[in-house]
Amino acid sequence: xxxxxxxxxxxxxxxxxxxxxxxxxxxxxxxxxxxxxxxxxxxxxxxxxxxxxxxxxxxxxxxxxxxxxxxxxxxxxxxxxxxxxxxxxxxxxxxxxxxxxxxxxxxxxxxxxxxxxxxxxxxxxxxxxxxxxxxxxxxxxxxxxxxxxxxxxxxxxxxxxxxxxxxxxxxxxxxxxxxxxxxxxxxxxxxxxxxxxxxxxxxxxxxxxxxxxxxxxxxxxxxxxxxxxxxxxxxxxxxxxxxxxxxxxxxxxxxxxxxxxxxxxxxxxxxxxxxxxxxxxxxxxxxxxxxxxxxxxxxxxxxxxxxxxxxxxxxxxxxxxxxxxxxx
Amino acid sequence: xxxxxxxxxxxxxxxxxxxxxxxxxxxxxxxxxxxxxxxxxxxxxxxxxxxxxxxxxxxxxxxxxxxxxxxxxxxxxxxxxxxxxxxxxxxxxxxxxxxxxxxxxxxxxxxxxxxxxxxxxxxxxxxxxxxxxxxxxxxxxxxxxxxxxxxxxxxxxxxxxxxxxxxxxxxxxxxxxxxxxxxxxxxxxxxxxxxxxxxxxxxxxxxxxxxxxxxxxxxxxxxxxxxxxxxxxxxxxxxxxxxxxxxxxxxxxxxxxxxxxxxxxxxxxxxxxxxxxxxxxxxxxxxxxxxxxxxxxxxxxxxxxxxxxxxxxxxxxxxxxxxxxxxxxxxxxxxxxxxxxxxxxxxx
Numbered sequence: 001x002x003x004x005x006x007x008x009x010x011x012x013x014x015x016x017x018x019x020x021x022x023x024x025x026x027x028x029x030x031x032x033x034x035x036x037x038x039x040x041x042x043x044x045x046x047x048x049x050x051x052x053x054x055x056x057x058x059x060x061x062x063x064x065x066x067x068x069x070x071x072x073x074x075x076x077x078x079x080x081x082x083x084x085x086x087x088x089x090x091x092x093x094x095x096x097x098x099x100x101x102x103x104x105x106x107x108x109x110x111x112x113x114x115x116x117x118x119x120x121x122x123x124x125x126x127x128x129x130x131x132x133x134x135x136x137x138x139x140x141x142x143x144x145x146x147x148x149x150x151x152x153x154x155x156x157x158x159x160x161x162x163x164x165x166x167x168x169x170x171x172x173x174x175x176x177x178x179x180x181x182x183x184x185x186x187x188x189x190x191x192x193x194x195x196x197x198x199x200x201x202x203x204x205x206x207x208x209x210x211x212x213x214x215x216x217x218x219x220x221x222x223x224x225x226x227x228x229x230x231x232x233x234x235x236x237x238x239x240x241x242x243x244x245x246x247x248x249x250x251x252x253x254x255x256x257x258x259x260x261x262x263x264x265x266x267x268x269x270x271x272x273x274x275x276x277x278x279x280x281x282x283x284x285x286x287x288x289x290x291x292x293x294x295x296x297x298x299x300x301x302x303x304x305x306x307x308x309x310x311x312x313x314x315x316x317x318x319x320x321x322x323x324x325x326x327x328x
Numbered sequence: 329x330x331x332x333x334x335x336x337x338x339x340x341x342x343x344x345x346x347x348x349x350x351x352x353x354x355x356x357x358x359x360x361x362x363x364x365x366x367x368x369x370x371x372x373x374x375x376x377x378x379x380x381x382x383x384x385x386x387x388x389x390x391x392x393x394x395x396x397x398x399x400x401x402x403x404x405x406x407x408x409x410x411x412x413x414x415x416x417x418x419x420x421x422x423x424x425x426x427x428x429x430x431x432x433x434x435x436x437x438x439x440x441x442x443x444x445x446x447x448x449x450x451x452x453x454x455x456x457x458x459x460x461x462x463x464x465x466x467x468x469x470x471x472x473x474x475x476x477x478x479x480x481x482x483x484x485x486x487x488x489x490x491x492x493x494x495x496x497x498x499x500x501x502x503x504x505x506x507x508x509x510x511x512x513x514x515x516x517x518x519x520x521x522x523x524x525x526x527x528x529x530x531x532x533x534x535x536x537x538x539x540x541x542x543x544x545x546x547x548x549x550x551x552x553x554x555x556x557x558x559x560x561x562x563x564x565x566x567x568x569x570x571x572x573x574x575x576x577x578x579x580x581x582x583x584x585x586x587x588x589x590x591x592x593x594x595x596x597x598x599x600x601x602x603x604x605x606x607x608x609x610x611x612x613x614x615x616x617x618x619x620x621x622x623x624x625x626x627x628x629x630x631x632x633x634x635x636x637x638x639x640x641x642x643x644x645x646x647x648x649x650x651x652x653x654x655x656x657x658x659x660x661x662x663x664x665x666x667x668x669x670x671x672x673x674x675x676x
Contacts, residue, residue, distance in 0.1 A: 042535040187392035192606040217608025221615040258540035260569035272540030
């Protein structure tokens with residue numbers, strides 16, 4: 001399997017009246033063909049902005065990609081012109097947005113929203129596109145697909161709208177699917193349906209998936225590899241098994257400890273991570289997690305830790321070895 | 329006072345019951361026409377549910393969106409006027425039960441001091457034009473509990489109790505983060521020294537690392553002030569952690585209610601089983617071997633709930649023809665009198 005996407009030192013900043021928000025501050029990662037990469041973190045950690053930046057979907061102003069490369073099939077998406085980018089968006093890279101309620105156009109039929117990409121990217125005529133659209137709706141499990149093509153989004157439930165979003169995202173057989181919190185607004189039973197669907201389709205079609213979510217359970221089940229983000233940077237990266245079985249960054253460790261789990265004995269008390277996430281405008285020098293961290297040493301206040309190799313394909317950005325509590 | 333309706337005691341028979349809900353029903357009319365307005369249908373948000381809550385416990389209420397769990401909480405507090413049924417609340421002063429659906433005016437206002445609510449959305453539930461101190465102190469003024477220095481001291485005390493600095497009193501909601509706002513909401517709920525609090529999804533809008541802080545706070549407050557909670561949530565792991573007993577709702581009805589250990593280890597209703605199996609566990613090793621029950625389809629509209637058992641169109645085991653789809657299952661105790669386990673399913 002080859003590398004499909006290479007992100008190198010990508011940084012996106014928002015220039016606001018209060019100051020410069022470093023939403024994504026130099027992240028580097030690869031996505032291999034056919035794999036599912038999980039991107040986890042809390043709100044404001046930069047996970048959505050980093051995904052939007054891949055397709056240059058950041059509103060400018062106030063946002064701007066200030067440095068870095070996004071190599072997709074050898075082509076740098078940060079540098080290509082707008083016309084070329086439009087050929088890639090929705091075609092080679094599909095996207096599923098967070099809110100199924102608001103990301104479909106309410107005044108266009110479901111059929112029209114599906115056929116738009118087919119006609120634009122694959123050059124199909126109206127009839128062929130309609131036929132393909134019905135197939136896609138059928139594929140994502142919407143009954144009576146042909147008749148429902150002429151329905152409008154408000155006639156669909158939340159789960160069905162999210163299925164339509166998946167159908168649109170996959171309509172042109174993309175090589176990469178960006179799924180930004182695809183199930184956050186949905187109930188658990190519907191969430192299970194949707195995630196199983198994404199997993200099955202990505203296997204069948206060989207699509208790589210970047211799955212962005214704050215839900216640690218979702219990533220555990222569906223991702224092969226995981227990047228954990230905090231304050232605009234990747235602070236730990238590794239296979240799902242390593243990240244969950246042997247977390248090596250205090251933040252990952254804290255996150256996993258703070259959630260109650262269905263399969264474990266009940267605890268008297270939860271262990272929360274104390275304090276609040278930092279303000280991205282005014283980041284202190286050193287490690288941004290330091291004010292909330294239980295393992296701090298003097299060096300943490302001075303220098304930002306790089307990603308240090310802690311195991312095979314497992315790296316963490318921390319000066320301290322959390323298994324011993326000693327400096328590395 | 330006469331007490332009618334089905335008497336379903338879902339708690340242990342000897343318990344000190346604080347709240348006894350009987351046949352609670354909340355229908356929202358759907359109307360047509362402007363001048364000659366006529367009712368064309370009912371949205372059956374909550375449909376004849378009965379349960380009891382004992383003093384000092386936490387009853388978790390779980391279900392998917394639209395199942396009526398929030399409406400249940402609000403109908404208990406009489407924020408909606410229930411269509412039918414009784415809400416019997418034990419009055420501390422007299423020791424007997426008062427039917428909240430029958431009282432109004434000054435008597436209702438006095439009862440409201442004893443029952444409060446914490447809302448889901450910490451951004452929408454605080455008035456942006458009021459300072460944090462006046463939000464927390466408003467119940468004190470409304471119920472005439474404190475004035476002057478006593479008022480200021482009490483506000484300071486409340487803020488300290490929920491882990492905020494007393495000098496935050498002069499700040500406005502927009503200056504606070506989501507978790508801090510939720511703390512203000514909790515301080516406001518505590519102001520009138522209630523005995524019962526409805527927690528309506530108090531942590532679902534918060535980040536994972538902050539959720540644990542708020543859950544711990546709620547538990548500390550319960551132990552300190554002897555509070556009784558109705559904890560409404562859709563996150564089954566959180567509910568398992570905080571609740572003593574759990575009720576599972578589906579489409580306006582309670583499907584199953586029992587002790588939390590029993591519910592999570594021995595779920596009987598097929599909906600409860602599916603719900604539990606759908607919750608992802610943050611451990612890839614466990615997930616790789618876990619069996620899942622994936623329910624087909626969506627929750628039906630409460631405007632036209634299915635006949636018979638309302639879960640039968642999605643139920644993986646609804647096999648009894650002429651029964652599951654025609655006869656409404658009885659909500660019955662399949663456990664013991666000491667450890668009740670109520671479930672509404674023909675096949676159990």
